[in-house]
Amino acid sequence: MNQAMRLTPDELIIFEIGSLSVSATFVFTWLLMLLMAGGAWLITRRLSSDVRISPAQNVLEIIVMGIRDQISAMGVKRPELYMPFVGTLFLFIAVSNIFAAILPGFQAPTGSLSTTVALAFAVFVAVPIYGISQRGLGGYLRQYIEPTPLMLPMNVIGEFSRTVALAFRLFGNVMSGSLIVGMLLMLAPFFFPVVMRLLGLLTGLVQAYIFGVLAMVYIASATRVARGESDDVQPEATATKAV
Amino acid sequence: MQIDWVAVVAQIVNFLILVWLLKRFLYGPILRVMEERQERISREMDEAGEREAAAKEEERRHREARRELDEQRDEMLDEAREEAEATRRQLVEQARHEVQDLERRWHESLREEQDAFVRELRERMGRQVCSVARRALEDIANQELQAQVLSVFTQRLRKLDDARREELRSALGDADRAPRITSAFALTSAQRNELQAAAREALEDDLQLSFEESDELLCGIELAVGGLKIAWSIDSYLDALEHSVVGAIERETASEGRERDAQAAEAPSVDDVMPPSEVMPPEGEDRE
Numbered sequence: 001m002n003q004a005m006r007l008t009p010d011e012l013i014i015f016e017i018g019s020l021s022v023s024a025t026f027v028f029t030w031l032l033m034l035l036m037a038g039g040a041w042l043i044t045r046r047l048s049s050d051v052r053i054s055p056a057q058n059v060l061e062i063i064v065m066g067i068r069d070q071i072s073a074m075g076v077k078r079p080e081l082y083m084p085f086v087g088t089l090f091l092f093i094a095v096s097n098i099f100a101a102i103l104p105g106f107q108a109p110t111g112s113l114s115t116t117v118a119l120a121f122a123v124f125v126a127v128p129i130y131g132i133s134q135r136g137l138g139g140y141l142r143q144y145i146e147p148t149p150l151m152l153p154m155n156v157i158g159e160f161s162r163t164v165a166l167a168f169r170l171f172g173n174v175m176s177g178s179l180i181v182g183m184l185l186m187l188a189p190f191f192f193p194v195v196m197r198l199l200g201l202l203t204g205l206v207q208a209y210i211f212g213v214l215a216m217v218y219i220a221s222a223t224r225v226a227r228g229e230s231d232d233v234q235p236e237a238t239a240t241k242a243v
Numbered sequence: 244m245q246i247d248w249v250a251v252v253a254q255i256v257n258f259l260i261l262v263w264l265l266k267r268f269l270y271g272p273i274l275r276v277m278e279e280r281q282e283r284i285s286r287e288m289d290e291a292g293e294r295e296a297a298a299k300e301e302e303r304r305h306r307e308a309r310r311e312l313d314e315q316r317d318e319m320l321d322e323a324r325e326e327a328e329a330t331r332r333q334l335v336e337q338a339r340h341e342v343q344d345l346e347r348r349w350h351e352s353l354r355e356e357q358d359a360f361v362r363e364l365r366e367r368m369g370r371q372v373c374s375v376a377r378r379a380l381e382d383i384a385n386q387e388l389q390a391q392v393l394s395v396f397t398q399r400l401r402k403l404d405d406a407r408r409e410e411l412r413s414a415l416g417d418a419d420r421a422p423r424i425t426s427a428f429a430l431t432s433a434q435r436n437e438l439q440a441a442a443r444e445a446l447e448d449d450l451q452l453s454f455e456e457s458d459e460l461l462c463g464i465e466l467a468v469g470g471l472k473i474a475w476s477i478d479s480y481l482d483a484l485e486h487s488v489v490g491a492i493e494r495e496t497a498s499e500g501r502e503r504d505a506q507a508a509e510a511p512s513v514d515d516v517m518p519p520s521e522v523m524p525p526e527g528e529d530r531e
Contacts, residue, residue: 037264044272049279118254
């Protein structure tokens with residue numbers, strides 16, 4: 001009951017090292033990191049460039065190709081450049097949410113505001129890094145005074161607000177999912193929690209997709225303006241509207 | 244619910260570590276392997292294309308070689324056919340020659356047979372005539388016939404023309420033997436004297452004749468002087484008879500030969516010419 005009503009895994013302290021208290025967020029994050037990196041290592045250490053490949057390699061290839069195709073769909077020229085960052089965002093959130101939905105007792109790190117803020121902050125930093133590396137400092141900064149210098153405050157505010165929205169959207173969705181499950185367990189212990197967990201599986205994946213796509217859209221808009229002034233605003237607007 | 248900034252920084256670090264790990268163990272290897280596979284496939288496609296081109300080239304060369312072989316075969320067949328045709332013509336020609344040769348030989352043997360037959364006929368007829376004459380002379384007037392023969396011969400001696408007479412005289416000079424009268428019948432002394440007189444009158448006054456008898460002269464008489472002879476005998480009539488008989492037989496044979504040649508010319512084709520071994524002279528009345 002207590003666990004179910006907890007809003008974030010931050011509040012669950014697993015152990016303490018000296019004055020540092022290690023919450024469930026970190027424990028499950030490390031667990032996920034271990035699982036993902038270890039699994040990837042186990043599979044990719046015996047890769048084959050043959051036409052016949054192992055099923056595990058096939059799955060990994062499908063995932064990697066899917067991510068790359070999605071990034072390409074944003075209209076960037078070299079998807080390999082953005083894939084480690086954007087792909088890891090999507091995979092981390094997706095695996096975390098899936099485990100939370102199918103493993104009882106698993107606390108999704110994405111249900112912690114500190115995790116989502118960290119991820120949003122990473123995007124917030126990555127956008128200018130990618131933008132400057134692709135267009136140069138002047139080219140990147142020029143987008144803040146376009147179409148007119150009058151739009152500068154709006155652009156800066158938008159930069160911050162979309163980062164905050166990114167963090168809270170993910171946190172709110174994951175947290176509300178576990179919260180609803182906890183409340184339903186109290187009201188109707190049978191059947192309904194199962195349906196809600198299924199729903200959580202769906203929303204978890206959708207949230208991972210949204211987070212990844214939005215991150216890519218922000219990066220793409222920062223790197224792509226050189227081709228046309230109007231292009232950088234449009235994908236962001238449509239993607240945000242879709243959410 | 245406030246934001247724990249230490250936790251945020253820690254999660255950022257965690258996330259960056261995860262990015263590095265996944266880049267190291269997931270994206271990098273997978274992308275590398277896929278690129279390798281793509282290169283390999285495109286390389287294999289290129290190789291397959293090259294092999295296909297080589298196979299097409301090979302196929303083209305095979306076709307070419309096959310066509311040449313076919314042409315050679317046709318040429319050789321044509322040559323063989325021509326050779327066979329030539330050989331056949333040659334063989335037919337040879338067979339025709341052999342047939343003609345056989346025919347010619349057959350004609351020769353036929354002619355020989357004809358000659359033999361004519362000779363035999365002449366002999367038989369001569370004997371027959373002789374025996375008939377002899378029998379007739381014996382039956383009717385033996386002495387008369389001999390006298391008649393003798394008188395004809397004597398007349399002939401006396402009526403010799405000058406050129407013949409000169410010939411006989413020169414032969415008489417050269418001869419080492421006396422002129423001889425040969426007769427088929429015995430001569431009486433009167434007849435001998437008469438002959439002697441006729442000979443002396445015709446040739447020389449002191450001519451001395453010798454006499455002998457011979458059956459070979461068919462009812463005849465002859466005077467031999469050196470290498471020359473004056474004779475009368477049934478032989479001469481038999482010669483005439485022989486000539487007419489032989490002439491009749493030759494005319495008959497010639498007309499039959501023409502008929503055979505005409506039949507050979509009408510033959511439909513050379514293929515129908517019989518092998519030489521089967522060509523035989525027709526047997527039947529021609530040989531009789």
